[in-house]
Amino acid sequence: MTESRYFVVTDHPKGVPDEALFELRTDSLPELASGQLKLKNLWLSVDPYMRNRMDGVKTYIDPFELNAPMEGAAIGEVVESSDERFKAGDKVRHMAGWRDHAVVDANHVEPLPSYDVPLQAYLGVLGMPGMTAWTGLNTIAGLTGEDTVLVSAASGAVGSLAVQLAVQKGCTVVGTAGSKEKCQWLESLGVHAVNHHQSAEDIAADIKRAAPQGIDVYFENVGGPMLDAALASMNDFGRIAVCGMISRYNDGEQPGPANIAMMLTKRLRVQGFIVLEHWEGYSDFIKEVGPLVQKGAIEYQESVFEGLEATPKAFLSLFESGAHNGKRLVKLAP
Amino acid sequence: MTESRYFVVTDHPKGVPDEALFELRTDSLPELASGQLKLKNLWLSVDPYMRNRMDGVKTYIDPFELNAPMEGAAIGEVVESSDERFKAGDKVRHMAGWRDHAVVDANHVEPLPSYDVPLQAYLGVLGMPGMTAWTGLNTIAGLTGEDTVLVSAASGAVGSLAVQLAVQKGCTVVGTAGSKEKCQWLESLGVHAVNHHQSAEDIAADIKRAAPQGIDVYFENVGGPMLDAALASMNDFGRIAVCGMISRYNDGEQPGPANIAMMLTKRLRVQGFIVLEHWEGYSDFIKEVGPLVQKGAIEYQESVFEGLEATPKAFLSLFESGAHNGKRLVKLAP
Known part of the structure; x- marks a missing residue:
């Protein structure tokens, strides 16, 4: 039985959130139902829009539920599959971030395009x-x-x-x-x-x-x-x-x-x-920008934080000026 | 030789303009050149956008030139024409308002549509x-x-x-x-x-x-x-x-x-x-709204001020609450 360690928010912050708002919890993952995947996350994304999801108010996206696993873009590796489109070892992009392992519906997962770029580019410049x-x-x-x-x-x-x-x-x-x-x-x-x-x-x-x-x-x-x-x-x-x-x-x-x-x-x-709401344009986007990134014609900066525990710090760095640059990422142990 | 009495602004106002800002002046009108019309105004329009033209700053429209005849929509009657498209007695809409008589280029004048509505409707609900x-x-x-x-x-x-x-x-x-x-x-x-x-x-x-x-x-x-x-x-x-x-x-x-x-x-x-900038739609507009106004299916309110001298007062009433309603108009002596 695989355990999942995941972050929750415990309250609705006012102003810049405090790191104490985020709590790391552990739960056992359920057995796979048909059409599901068990994922081991490799990279997590933290993004400014996530702040809005902490207010407890529905805007364009549902708010984070207090004390429930948070969400966000992530790159994961399939470790177990009950969907014929995916097999163990496949790398995918999905929204079950802020955690190390997850069970997700295969319909909510995107296979990664095949450009010769670092995996985490699909969370940033190509994400x-x-x-x-x-x-x-x-x-x-x-x-x-x-x-x-x-x-x-x-x-x-x-x-x-x-x-x-x-x-x-x-x-x-x-x-x-x-x-x-x-x-x-x-x-x-x-x-x-x-x-x-x-x-x-x-x-x-x-x-x-x-x-x-x-x-x-x-x-x-x-x-x-x-x-x-x-x-x-x-x-x-x-x-x-x-x-x-x-x-x-x-x-x-x-x-x-x-x-x-x-x-x-x-x-x-x-x-x-x-x-x-404009994701139908992604295939046009990736056809135009994927090759540019692959050949090094686009520069991009990353600030990589190591380990699941650093996810809140990575997120909060988005609201600090100066210390970090570019796309904030969390790299999980391989 | 016809004289024209016209208003000028003498300065760029701060805040709500004072009536003293407006000065009534008199000049002789020139003889008609070819393609020009001499007009006697019947109705003048005053509109909120004119306030912006008093700031001396070019926005979407040129500012009023200090001490030059002001402009605005008006309904006039042709008293003399050197353009074959117009004859004496024709009623037209044009921009040489804030005055009683004007000489204008016939290309800058619109003939009035022929709905059975009061003339001044073409400055308001149909203008x-x-x-x-x-x-x-x-x-x-x-x-x-x-x-x-x-x-x-x-x-x-x-x-x-x-x-x-x-x-x-x-x-x-x-x-x-x-x-x-x-x-x-x-x-x-x-x-x-x-x-x-x-x-x-x-x-x-x-x-x-x-x-x-x-x-x-x-x-x-x-x-x-x-x-x-x-x-x-x-x-x-x-x-x-x-x-x-x-x-x-x-x-x-x-x-x-x-x-x-x-x-x-x-x-x-x-x-x-x-x-x-969207005036190309006027013919669609008048086809839709002209008949509605003619048959009384559209209500509209007017506040009519009498005589050229009342034009500044009519304009300033746009910025007072309560005293006047609807379209502000100035009716000139017939």
């Missing part, structure tokens, strides 16, 4: 964050090579693919980040880097220096003063893909952009999206 | 305000009969047509207004009326009582706490047509909606629009 960047630019904002593009949190797991896809399309690209090192990395990718830890006015002034022609497409990851600065920088008929507002996730009430009337005066189109 | 309501609902928000619709400033020139068009389409419609009398009128039109002079929380609670199923399409005329309340009331995948934010026009900086992250969590699509 949900990468697909999010691609969907926001293409499906939501209708990006063309003529556009000048602004991406906030551009050194992050989503942003860094967004800026590189836009650069590859021939766009002028401005990316914002919170440290000198991150900005230097962005510059090395052909991006005009702007520090977003400034007042809205100063961010906007830096954007204007980087792209005096103004911004046609804004990929929004941040919210707060960054959104004020972006609205001020938009050209008429600009499009804003709202992917995240990480600056707001841990705050209760804070004012929205004082210049929101620019949505009208500039005739902007602003659209929020959740990548899971 | 720019009506076309704005129709465009916001249909072209921008993609209204269907299944939608639950919220319209702010619903007793106004734009809003009152928006709610009636949505009711005629079979939608459940919630409309907000600032007084008991306006709310009563809305109820008489088959609209669930909500007072928008309340806190965002109270507006949202009233909307929820009126439409527990939530809002699919919001027609935004107001901004401020009303927008917070609307965001809180939207269903997933709702569409917001941003037509105006009159509460913000006379304010410098005020915070935007604290719940702006709902654009993401609810995957909203928010789009600002300016009706002049």
